Amino acid sequence: MATIPWLVDVLRSAGVQVVVEGDWLNRMRPGSFDPIGVLWHHTASTSSATNPHPALNICINGRPDLAGPLCQALVDYHGVFHVISAGRCNHAGVSRGSGPIPAGDGNTLMIGWEIDYNGVDQEMTAAQYNASIAATAAVLTRLGKDASHARGHRETSTTGKIDPSFIDLNVMRADVAAKMAGGTAWSSIVDNSTAGRFTASANWGVSSYSGQRYGADYRYADPVAASDPAWYRFAVPAAGNYRVDAWWPANSGYNSAAPYIVATTTGNRTVTVDQRVTGGQWRTLGTFALPTGDANRVAVSRWTTAPGLVIADAVRLTRV
Template sequence: MARPLSASKMVEILRAEGLTVHEVRSWRTHNRNTKGSWGPVNGVMIHHTVTSGTAASVGICYDGYPGLPGPLCHGVIDKKGHVHLVGNGRANHAGLGDGDVLHAVVNESGLPPDNEADTDGNRHFYGFECVNLGDGKDPWPEVQKEAIEKVAAAICRHHGWSERSVIGHKEWQPGKQDPRGFTMDGMRTRIAERLGGRDGARGGTDPEPKPRPKPSYEPFPGSGFFHTGQTSPVITAMGRRLVAEGCGRYESGPSPEWTEADRRSYAAWQHKLGFTGEDADGTPGKASWDKLKVPRPRH
């Protein structure tokens, strides 16, 4: 969970990743914020446009169409691997999806089946439309797939997310099939390799998903660890787990710094477990920490 990127920061991180970025018309102020909340953001969602041609696809994604006003995403990735930014803020791209999927994205855990449409995805996800007919025949040039990888990695790196914060529309909303033509597991593998400092897969087909190791949880660091001024990735990981458990009391974040919002969130977790009095004052104890199962952060 994080505060959305500003327009300037979005351009900065995408260009720093080596992408060619085009700023379309008044994209910096083009959004649907008057129709609902934008943020906190939790992940990146990938789509295909069901259109052909860069100019036409970018125009539709900027303007929308009758019944669904634009922007229809934040950026369009064309077949040359260029990124066309069309919106900054809430965009009509994700629609209602499965709240259990959102919890998994926040927790960066395995995705459950998307069998419900009960959560507003336009609030929580950056959306990128990729120019492709989505018929299973229209090719995906390697430069386009590499651009998808770079876009997602740049945003994840900025927010401190892993590849598990990147999903396809088909993994969010029942009945959707986009993106069609490559696997999201394969794309997440590429993103993970880029985030890990390697160049990512470059073959013509997606690599087979690698077996994932059993989760490694952060051992209880002791109650004295949690104090004003303490900064650690462990605190960010803890906050994400609290949000996933429905106990988040953050207006923005969580962040690596221990704050009053962390204390209130942890107190909510302690109350959820049935603790009361001093045992629910928001200072982590070993029993509640072990039940929270905080993933060991990547240092």
């Protein structure tokens, strides 16, 4: 059975903070282990600044129904990697196949990160996400694999797993690819509260009702058959292709066909999204050709016949 005794050194070389948990080199499950990818999970435990790794003991020792270790590393609230095992772990179960990862024994095929957050009313912290991106990029580089070999458990599970919640896995892979390419691609976020970068009429109210919001608050307005967009202004550094991601809090009373307008090099493009679902995370609207310059580039429009409040929260551009 193969092992990955290089894991700690690779993580630390990537700038990831590491805590070694006991005899990690010899703590493993019996069976084959020949990893070709990295699998992201969430633990379903509620972590916090004062209780950053509530699931650590379970990940090391297992549960009554599943023997430990349950992952190669747990990622705590602060983004610290607690390295548990250099070998096979019970984290993936049977894989149905996803991307380049074939169907088969997921515990053989993939290294697992358990990111410690509950995934129901708690999303992963920025520290957890950034550390997991850096770690995944470093490990895939060591394995000689590209970013498509980073998967989420919900993509490979045969039993309906939902983890990791509140992230777009395509965005995750794009961020891993950028990291593997030698750095971070140009990216900029404009929130509804970003000074000088967001404009909206007085018809757009301000709310902090939803805990899924980006930042302190977000804007909302009733749908109307009129042009009254909320605009996001970006200083695009060079003409090229940019991925446009949007963040909104979801609620059953929000709009099912909220229009986003992207001002591209060839004119405005409109993408509609259902703001009743998939809130509290970055969702990709698409990749668009944008011109250079500092101008209004993305808008949320009120012009929709669908019922429910239209939400304007945050938008992100990333050079691809």
